[in-house]
Amino acid sequence: MKKSANRSRVIELDDESGDIPKDIAVAPNITAEQFIAAQRDEKALERLVGGLVERKVKGQPLFNEGKIILYNTHFKERHLFKFRNGYGEYDPQILNSLNYFMRCNYDNSYTEMDIAAIEMINYVAQLMGVKELHINSAYRTPEYNAILSGKNENVARNSFHMQGKAIDYSIPGVPIRKVCQYAQLARNYFGYGGVGYYPRQNFVHNDSGPLRNWAK
Numbered sequence: 001m002k003k004s005a006n007r008s009r010v011i012e013l014d015d016e017s018g019d020i021p022k023d024i025a026v027a028p029n030i031t032a033e034q035f036i037a038a039q040r041d042e043k044a045l046e047r048l049v050g051g052l053v054e055r056k057v058k059g060q061p062l063f064n065e066g067k068i069i070l071y072n073t074h075f076k077e078r079h080l081f082k083f084r085n086g087y088g089e090y091d092p093q094i095l096n097s098l099n100y101f102m103r104c105n106y107d108n109s110y111t112e113m114d115i116a117a118i119e120m121i122n123y124v125a126q127l128m129g130v131k132e133l134h135i136n137s138a139y140r141t142p143e144y145n146a147i148l149s150g151k152n153e154n155v156a157r158n159s160f161h162m163q164g165k166a167i168d169y170s171i172p173g174v175p176i177r178k179v180c181q182y183a184q185l186a187r188n189y190f191g192y193g194g195v196g197y198y199p200r201q202n203f204v205h206n207d208s209g210p211l212r213n214w215a216k
């Protein structure tokens with residue numbers, strides 16, 4: 001079972017907007033996001049599984065439904081993905097179409113995206129109360145990433161995009177700084193992942209790697 005070495009680290013936010021919910025750490029329900037985070041912590045997992053079994057016996061939904069509208073700015077495609085139901089069950093067909101949707105801008109090849117990265121951006125959209133995210137870049141083949149990193153010093157050579165673990169996105173009409181603040185909240189809540197802030201290029205990067213934070 002994977003564990004994050006930096007799990008307890010809390011990153012302070014420089015909050016200018018003042019409208020970030022203060023109580024997001026107190027979930028009203030057991031969410032899929034908590035479940036995924038708990039999978040990296042055995043004791044938390046035991047507690048959660050106990051709670052989940054109890055809810056299932058009572059016939060109650062376990063999670064908020066995993067549902068998001070995505071627009072791919074490269075391929076100009078928009079799609080609603082209902083990838084997980086309220087019982088935490090993922091739909092493999094929807095995940096397949098999501099994998100294809102997140103394909104490489106360069107040659108259309110695709111990979112199995114990390115659910116943890118999908119859940120992360122879904123959670124950002126839920127927190128912000130927006131239905132749609134605009135995806136600039138998700139999976140990249142090693143060839144394409146090498147081309148990008150050769151042209152642009154902001155592109156990491158060893159990017160999580162090549163493992164299907166990173167997604168770059170924006171939200172039309174929302175300042176990218178604010179999107180980044182919510183991405184950081186989501187990351188802190190999950191207890192893993194990197195957040196990159198790219199104000200000049202107007203996007204935020206979320207990945208499901210170790211806890212990290214940077215701005216370009």
Ligand SMILES: [Zn+2]
Nearest residue numbers: 166167168205
């Ligand atoms: Zn990225």
